[in-house]
Amino acid sequence: MTSAPTSPLTDPWPKSPVLQTAYRARVAATDLAPLPRAAKDDALLAMADALEVRTKEIVEANAADVARAREAGTSEAIIDRLTLTPERVRAIASDVRDVVALPDPVGEVVRGSTLPNGIDLRQVRVPLGVVGIIYEARPNVTVDAAALCLKSGNAVLLRGSSSAYHSNTALVKVLRDAVGGSGLPADAVQLVPGEGRDSVAELMRARGLVDVLIPRGGASLIRAVVEQSTVPVIETGTGNCHVYVDAQADLDMAVEILVNSKAQRPSVCNAAETLLVHQDIAAAFLPRALDALAEAGVTVHGDERVVALAEQLEGSKATVVPAVVEDWETEYLSYDIAAAVVDSLDAAVAHIRLWSSGHTEAIVTTSQMAARRFTQLVDSTTVAVNASTRFTDGGQFGFGAEIGISTQKLHARGPMGLPELTSTKYIVTGDGHTR
């Protein structure tokens, strides 16, 4: 015979540091969930202020990571992403203030009606609970993720790269002090202890304590999490994006969109990786496109028809090499693009279905029918008509912030803002209704 326990925390208290951290996050999440916007915004403002006031200790901690990275011979591009300067810390604090200005998704009534029997039904947004983020060596993600999760009433478990260990430790200390100082539970923001793969593995099995895992970064990490996690996962990131130039297209527009999609910032997931050109326009478009790509420093990995056409060009600066099968599925993230001539719009769609990662595909066309068919048939997070693939972005979409870009179909698809960090619950209100 047992009385009903009155606290979820009496027993059992887990032994492992990772699970203890997750447990503390769950307790914090329970406290966060019913908080009104004002309380959360106060904490966010305190976070932003603290980042600015304590910039020195953050930059010093970061210097240790940068020094270690240099010793390890890390590439300059990655060191640049890792580095925090006082200006960058100010910019990060400013991003937190932008989150303050966003509406609180929690409490939003998604659906509501009075049922025929008089019951009032409301579906309202609630926090997910505990959100785990596994990410690469970008210290700004530490703060972004903490701010977005706090705003949406979630406790966050941050598992950054070990190469940013000192930076993340310093940042999280500053954030926790600010959150605690404003009267909210400091455990709303926690680093996952441990640097090895083991702690990630524990996190992936913490079903019941962790509500969702969002892996960001390398394809191998994301695949490992998807395959091994019993905690629900939101897959992010890989972008093998296509630009299709239709038989009827404004050539100037097509060149501009192509070059912008490929070369404006090649290292990001919404950059274009493959060009598909309708055969009817290939002879008119490709010479200009190849020149423009060459001018932007882009190497073209062309199929037989692209290579044949390039070989006929006189005085062209085009850099065209023959494509191999792997080119069609490669996310270069560099000044490279695969290119093929296709027989029809439907052939372009078939190519995209076969090879695309389902991130973003663009069509350039003056034909209403082609635009409509392409948007109907292509099943990616985003289909762009006469616009660059580079617009697939939470900031560009007006979401104000982004926790990642989901390339899966469940829960969230495309750029994820604050609403995507929530679930819902139904509230059923009656006057003693029974069935």
Added chain:
Amino acid sequence: MTSAPTSPLTDPWPKSPVLQTAYRARVAATDLAPLPRAAKDDALLAMADALEVRTKEIVEANAADVARAREAGTSEAIIDRLTLTPERVRAIASDVRDVVALPDPVGEVVRGSTLPNGIDLRQVRVPLGVVGIIYEARPNVTVDAAALCLKSGNAVLLRGSSSAYHSNTALVKVLRDAVGGSGLPADAVQLVPGEGRDSVAELMRARGLVDVLIPRGGASLIRAVVEQSTVPVIETGTGNCHVYVDAQADLDMAVEILVNSKAQRPSVCNAAETLLVHQDIAAAFLPRALDALAEAGVTVHGDERVVALAEQLEGSKATVVPAVVEDWETEYLSYDIAAAVVDSLDAAVAHIRLWSSGHTEAIVTTSQMAARRFTQLVDSTTVAVNASTRFTDGGQFGFGAEIGISTQKLHARGPMGLPELTSTKYIVTGDGHTR
């Protein structure tokens, strides 16, 4: 050097029967996705008609399953669920016609705006693609799931219980003939081949071919799928639902809601399994509640205070046995209920947090403050105020149909209707916009 392939079906064609089935489903899903409502509704009407016209062969096939179940000594309750009569087949056909009347979720614009740069942004619903349903020996689910998936533009992979093998084979044959006859791909509706656990295991690893798995039925099956699947899963079902009677409550209403929640249909997931009573109202409420539960044939598994109170009752027919720890977490699905006296509303919430499966919890109260606090603090798919737990149901909620009740937070939570069988995509339309 390679030309771009133009069909996703040229290579590789998988060897295993399960994966071949999934592959055919993916092809069918591609054809279904852009279909307008009228084409899908025509196929649904053809399905309903075919079920009625071919009732005889369905009932005969079912008789073989029923005979085999009887030989195996299956319980009458399960045999009843398995059995198809001409009347039941007509009712199933009628359910399909109800689905015809529901709006098509595909194409619904969920969000839309013109961005500051003039780009038009639209988020529209699209089918998930290939939906796998793993379910128990209820042949009506075979038809329900096929109808709901077809209406929402999805291809369905049906993995029913082997004890309903002949019934499901006959039903799917009828449905496929109807779908194919109306000009849609018959492979929109398929049984997963094989009867053993191996074929379920293959389905769970068919990531990329199957977009979501929805396991229905026993807790052990659902746990196995959640733990082993690399395909995203929507967890359904377990309902350890609570009724909390607050310090201030209409006693008549409380008794009615309690008995209805527990005893109107004890075998379903939205039936109540635990009663929590505020200590201030226990002496007034429990004698009436225990009598009413006894009259409904319910055995009460009481904590110390409930047992002590029951022992003081004279002339009561109450059936009260001492509760053990397991009672707080048990989904009886029978004429049993756990019962405890709690010190406060917050203690009730703490008990629910610790033990509930997060399905449905009801509060009976006349206090606005108590109702508000309970709905804020309880984090389950559904919180009922002065209403029976039995209302958590797609039909009751006005969704017209239900593919299951999700008890997870990601993607869908609570009763899942047609919109929950969709994902979304963004359509970005510009006039040559670049960044």
